[in-house]
Amino acid sequence: MIFFKTYFRHLLKNKLYTSVTIIGFAISLAFIILLGVYIKNELSVDNFQVNKDRIYRLESNGGTDFSGPIAVDLNNTYPDIEDYTRVYEQDGIIALPLGEKFIVNFLAVDDSFFTIFSYTLLNGNASEALTLKNSIVLSQSYARKLFGEVSAIGKKITINNNTEFVVSGIMDDFPENTTFKLPDAIINIKAMSNITGYKGFLTDYGFCSMNMYFLETPNGNLQSKASQILKKFKKDFWLYKEGYAEGVVFTPLKDVYFSTKQGNGVKSNNKNLIVILTLIVFLILLLAVGNYVNLTIAQATFRAKEIAIKKLVGSSKRSLFFQLIKESVVLCSLAMVLALFLVKLAEPVFNSLLDTELSLNSKVSFLNATVFITFFIVVGSVSGVFPALRITSFKPIDVVKGSFRKKNKTVYNNIFITFQYTITIALLVCSFLIIKQTRFLRNYNVGFNKENIIHLPYLMGPDKKGAIKNTLEQITGVEGVTLSWGSPIDGGSNKSFDYNGKPMSFQEFSVDSSFFSVFDIKMKPTKMAYTKDGIYVNEKALKVLGFNSLPTSLKVHDETYTILGVVNDFNFNDLRKDVGPIMIHQQQDGSYASNVFVKINSSNPYETISKIKTTYSALVDNTPFEVTFVDDAINQWYLKEERTGKIISYFTVLSFIISFMGILAMATFYMQQRKKEISIRKVNGASVLQVFSLLNKNFLKWIGVAFAIAVPVSWYVMRRWLESFAYKTQMSWWVFMLAGTLTLIIAFVTISFQGIKAARLNPVDSLRDE
Numbered sequence: 001m002i003f004f005k006t007y008f009r010h011l012l013k014n015k016l017y018t019s020v021t022i023i024g025f026a027i028s029l030a031f032i033i034l035l036g037v038y039i040k041n042e043l044s045v046d047n048f049q050v051n052k053d054r055i056y057r058l059e060s061n062g063g064t065d066f067s068g069p070i071a072v073d074l075n076n077t078y079p080d081i082e083d084y085t086r087v088y089e090q091d092g093i094i095a096l097p098l099g100e101k102f103i104v105n106f107l108a109v110d111d112s113f114f115t116i117f118s119y120t121l122l123n124g125n126a127s128e129a130l131t132l133k134n135s136i137v138l139s140q141s142y143a144r145k146l147f148g149e150v151s152a153i154g155k156k157i158t159i160n161n162n163t164e165f166v167v168s169g170i171m172d173d174f175p176e177n178t179t180f181k182l183p184d185a186i187i188n189i190k191a192m193s194n195i196t197g198y199k200g201f202l203t204d205y206g207f208c209s210m211n212m213y214f215l216e217t218p219n220g221n222l223q224s225k226a227s228q229i230l231k232k233f234k235k236d237f238w239l240y241k242e243g244y245a246e247g248v249v250f251t252p253l254k255d256v257y258f259s260t261k262q263g264n265g266v267k268s269n270n271k272n273l274i275v276i277l278t279l280i281v282f283l284i285l286l287l288a289v290g291n292y293v294n295l296t297i298a299q300a301t302f303r304a305k306e307i308a309i310k311k312l313v314g315s316s317k318r319s320l321f322f323q324l325i326k327e328s329v330v331l332c333s334l335a336m337v338l339a340l341f342l343v344k345l346a347e348p349v350f351n352s353l354l355d356t357e358l359s360l361n362s363k364v365s366f367l368n369a370t371v372f373i374t375f376f377i378v379v380g381s382v383s384g385v386f387p388a389l390r391i392t393s394f395k396p397i398d399v400v401k402g403s404f405r406k407k408n409k410t411v412y413n414n415i416f417i418t419f420q421y422t423i424t425i426a427l428l429v430c431s432f433l434i435i436k437q438t439r440f441l442r443n444y445n446v447g448f449n450k451e452n453i454i455h456l457p458y459l460m461g462p463d464k465k466g467a468i469k470n471t472l473e474q475i476t477g478v479e480g481v482t483l484s485w486g487s488p489i490d491g492g493s494n495k496s497f498d499y500n501g502k503p504m505s506f507q508e509f510s511v512d513s514s515f516f517s518v519f520d521i522k523m524k525p526t527k528m529a530y531t532k533d534g535i536y537v538n539e540k541a542l543k544v545l546g547f548n549s550l551p552t553s554l555k556v557h558d559e560t561y562t563i564l565g566v567v568n569d570f571n572f573n574d575l576r577k578d579v580g581p582i583m584i585h586q587q588q589d590g591s592y593a594s595n596v597f598v599k600i601n602s603s604n605p606y607e608t609i610s611k612i613k614t615t616y617s618a619l620v621d622n623t624p625f626e627v628t629f630v631d632d633a634i635n636q637w638y639l640k641e642e643r644t645g646k647i648i649s650y651f652t653v654l655s656f657i658i659s660f661m662g663i664l665a666m667a668t669f670y671m672q673q674r675k676k677e678i679s680i681r682k683v684n685g686a687s688v689l690q691v692f693s694l695l696n697k698n699f700l701k702w703i704g705v706a707f708a709i710a711v712p713v714s715w716y717v718m719r720r721w722l723e724s725f726a727y728k729t730q731m732s733w734w735v736f737m738l739a740g741t742l743t744l745i746i747a748f749v750t751i752s753f754q755g756i757k758a759a760r761l762n763p764v765d766s767l768r769d770e
Contacts, residue, residue, distance in 0.1 A: 021295050024661045025335035028288035029376075030342035031654055034350050035281045037358055042274055045177045045257045050118045054082075054216040056223070057256050057263065060239075061247035064211050064263040068189075068202035070237070071110075071212040074229065080220030085110040086189055086202075088210040089265035093459070093623050094185075095158045096146065103624045104142070104159065107180070107265050108189040111135075114171075116215045119178075123153050124169025133190045136165035139173050142184040159187075163194045176357045179257045179266045208239055211264045214250070223250045243503050244496050273644065280651055283423065287658045289383045290416050295661065296328070296387035320392045328384025329377060336376045353646055355639075414702055420659045421706035421743060422713075427652040428739035429714035433731060434645035437722065440729040441638050447570025447579075448488055449520035449599075453630040454609060456596040458483060459620040465593055468619055469512070472598055475615060477608030480599040482514040483587060487595050488572045489633045495583060497556045499545060506541065507572060507580060512587040518599045522568040526550045532586060534564040541581035542566060554583075574637035575727040597630070656746060663699065663750050699751045700744065707740040714739075 012018070046052050058066060058074075071084045088108040095101050107113075114126035114137075121129060122140060129137050136157065143152040152167045159165065165187060174182040189210075193201040200207060216222045230248040233240040240246070251259060258271040310320060343360065351357055460468060465483050472481045486492030486509035495508045509515075516523050523536065535554070542551065554561050561583075569579040587593060596616075600608045613627060715731065722728040 020661050020664065021292060021331060022335050022338060024658055025288055025292060025332065026338035026342060027654060027657060028284050028291075029335055029339035029379075030346060031284050031651070032281055032288075033339060033343050034346060034358070035277050035284075037360065038350070038354060038356060039274060039278055039281070041177050041356070041358070042257075042269055046179055046253055047177070048118060048175070049178075049253065051116060051215060052253050054218070054220075055116060055253040056214050056216060056250040057253070057259075058212050058214065059249040059251050059259075059261055060245040061249070062245060062261075064261050065208045066210065066212055066239075067205045067208045068210060069205055071214075074214070078222070078225055078229075080217055080222045080225060081214050082217045082220070083112045083116055083215040084212060085113045085116055086210045086212045087113075087264050088189060088192060089183070090192075090195075092159045092195065093161070094146070095161060097156060100146075101623050102146065103626070104184045105181075106136075106159075106185040106187055107183045108187050108192045110189055112215075113186065116213065117180075119174060120172040122170045122172055123151075124171075129169035130186070130188045132166070132168070133188050134163070134165050135168040135188050137169040137171050137186045138167055139182060139184055140170055141173050141182075143167075143170050160195055162197075163191055165191070176359075179253065179268075181265055181267050183265060205238060211266075213253075226250060242496070242498075244505070270640070277647070280647075284651070284654065284658075285379070287420060287423070287655065289379065290420075291658050291661050292328075292331075292383045293386050294416060295664075296384075297390055317392050321388045324388035324391060325381055325384040328387070329380035332376055332380030332383060353643055353650075355643070417659075417663055417699075418702045418706045418709075420655070420663075421703055421747065422710045424652065424655045424659050425707055425710035425739050425743050426714040426717075427648055427655055428742065429710065429736055430718055431645060431648045431652050432735045432739060433718045433722075433729070434641060434648060436732075436735065437725070437729045438638055438641045438645055441575050441641070441725075441727070442635055444571075444575060444727060446488070446575075446634070447521070447568055449518075450488075450631045450634055452602055452605065453518065453597055453599050454612070455487075455489065455628045455630055455633065456598065456612075456616055457625050458593045458596050459623050459625060462590050462592060464619075465512075465587070465589075468596065468616075469514075471615060471619060472596070472612065475608065475611050477600050477604060478598055478612070479601055480514050480518040482518040482597050483512050483593040484515060484595045484597070485510040485587070485591070485593050487597065488519065488570060489630055490595075491572045492582065495556070499555070504544065504581070506583045508583050508585065510585040510587050510591055510593075515584075516567070518597055519570075521570055523565045524550070524567075525565045526552060526563050528552055528562050528564055530564065531562050532588060534562040534586065536565045536567055536584040537563060538567050538579070538582045539569045540579050541583065544581050556583075576725050578726040659743075660746065660750050663747055696748065696751055699747065703740075703744055703747050707743070711736050711740075 049055065057064065058070075060066075068086055071086050075081050075084050086109065089105070090108065091103065091105050093101055094104040109130065111130040114121060114129055121137070124137065129135060138146070138152055146152065146157070147155060152170060155167045157165055157167065171186070174180055189202065193199050198204075198207070214222060226248045230240070233245075233248065235241070256263070256266065257268055258274075259268060262268060347358060347360055458465075458468075469481045469483055472478060486507070492507040492509045495506045497504050497506075515521070528534070537545075537551075537554065545551070545554070550566060551563050554563055567582075567584065571579055572582065573580070598612055600612075609627065616625070617623075715736070718731060722731070
């Protein structure tokens with residue numbers, strides 16, 4: 001009890017030291033907790049799957065899409081395969097018997113899905129839930145949305161007005177730590193031929209649009225069969241025969257989440273981001289502990305007499321050592337309590353930043369609490385070891401003589417402060433350049449107008465296209481309407497063919513006559529006679545096809561298309577990729593459309609959009625739909641870069657806080673060391689400004705060293721990062737200077753707080769203490 005009274009008296013006496021240490025430690029620990037829980041969640045994805053070590057996704061070197069019969073062929077050929085499921089994601093419209101309609105996102109899978117994967121069925125049997133072609137399993141949250149608290153089992157629903165299903169099961173909502181996104185429903189994949197109207201959905205080798213997962217037999221070795229399968233594919237499967245796909249890979253389920261290949265219905269993360277965040281956790285911990293050591297050693301001069309007296313009255317070095325360790329643990333515990341409060345405040349922001357759902361309340365358990373408390377006791381103990389060794393090593397006689405301060409060197413402090421500011425400057429540079437690149441991407445001229453254009457899904461049959469377009473064009477504020485299949489925001493669909501013996505890969509759009517004016521895409525006509533089967537190509541297409549002048553026709557397979565015009569190159573993918581060749585067809589009366597784009601004027605956009613929603617809702621019989629601005633859809637392409645920039649920005653702020661405290665500790669320590677020298681200089685006529693300048697220049701040179709180290713490191717890292725973009729900003733010199741200057745200003749202000757205080761000391765008081 002006496003120990004606590006003495007220590008808390010010391011803390012209250014030194015309020016600046018106490019508040020700076022506890023707040024800085026708490027902020028650092030809060031970051032560590034949040035990042036630690038997030039990293040643990042990400043690394044534990046799909047750990048709950050009973051068959052996780054036997055599930056593989058089939059991939060080529062370039063993607064994850066295969067045709068339906070491939071899974072059947074492999075299952076019938078290789079005994080290493082125990083079972084399989086194909087997965088196809090789609091959005092649709094669900095209609096209830098009383099006429100209510102809802103948007104639904106569903107997965108179409110084989111009936112083995114719930115026996116391969118370990119997702120929980122709250123109602124229904126896992127092996128039988130999808131046996132029938134018209135079976136549908138709803139998620140618990142979606143079932144409540146449709147039917148409230150009434151049991152949904154046996155209820156009938158219709159998807160896309162053409163296929164009726166019977167609810168055969170209710171599944172628990174997919175957990176956050178799984179590869180698959182939470183679908184509203186899961187249906188038998190055999191029903192897709194009815195929903196899409198495409199009878200060859202599961203049997204056509206040419207339709208490569210679904211993922212497939214295989215369950216390996218307990219003693220099988222599926223990955224070893226990849227080379228055999230590749231030989232077979234090159235012989236029999238058109239995708240490989242014609243060179244559009246290479247390689248066969250069986251990716252383990254545990255690696256699917258971190259795969260760079262996006263698949264149907266799955267989410268993913270960048271493993272490099274997890275590595276970076278793990279490194280950040282260790283850096284924060286190192287900076288926090290190192291900063292505490294700095295602050296504690298800086299305080300040693302204030303506690304020298306206390307320790308000396310305790311030694312003189314009989315306290316052993318061992319007892320003093322453990323006293324200081326206990327003090328460190330107590331201070332760490334105080335910081336831990338504040339950190340937990342900060343964690344709860346920051347949890348929503350953190351979830352939004354990383355697009356996750358930590359739900360820290362659900363992590364409370366005896367085991368987690370034990371690990372948590374043990375971790376902080378260890379951190380507190382380790383943090384106190386070096387200061388305890390340093391403080392208990394001096395002799396009481398040194399304090400009496402006043403030579404204790406002379407023996408305390410600052411080499412360690414200088415090295416650590418340099419390290420801190422190297423990290424701070426490097427992080428500032430990275431943060432500035434990521435923000436600069438994100439703004440560059442968002443403001444880049446993509447080759448078409450993206451302002452004041454809204455997107456609606458086309459929800460009617462081909463025969464209604466003209467009526468819908470004419471009706472929307474009559475609304476006040478609407479400047480143009482275009483209907484299309486494929487667009488600049490979805491990239492269209494791929495069309496591969498041979499041209500003069502060379503494989504070509506084009507993207508295809510199908511658009512109406514208003515497309516070019518709505519998007520303000522420039523087009524150079526070829527002066528060929530108009531034909532409804534004519535096409536448009538872009539300038540990139542001319543280059544890859546080898547045309548030196550405006551072409552008149554293009555032969556694709558056995559069909560020759562008249563080229564009506566050449567459009568300017570516009571980006572239809574994010575700016576990580578260069579512009580590719582495109583082929584634009586014309587919408588015909590019976591052709592399929594998937595998009596409605598409406599260009600509006602900017603005078604009263606909200607009223608215009610409201611009218612569009614009301615009118616369109618009536619045209620599609622109140623079928624629910626979402627309205628999206630084209631520029632917002634394009635900005636979504638760069639969310640990962642924006643999030644990465646924010647993460648580094650937040651860590652930069654934290655690094656500034658820690659560095660502020662570190663240099664404050666060093667300044668305090670340094671001023672104490674040179675108190676006698678300062679007093680003598682003032683007695684001999686030195687001004688406050690001269691003393692202030694003398695004290696500051698020693699610190700600022702270490703900032704210069706940090707800048708010299710941080711610039712080449714951050715330049716190399718950011719140059720490598722920018723290489724992943726086809727279009728990138730310049731690494732301007734002013735970014736590095738701004739980071740260095742900002743750090744220098746903050747460091748100067750921090751040092752000046754102690755420097756002015758020391759320079760204005762009364763020499764008489766200082767020399768009396770000596």
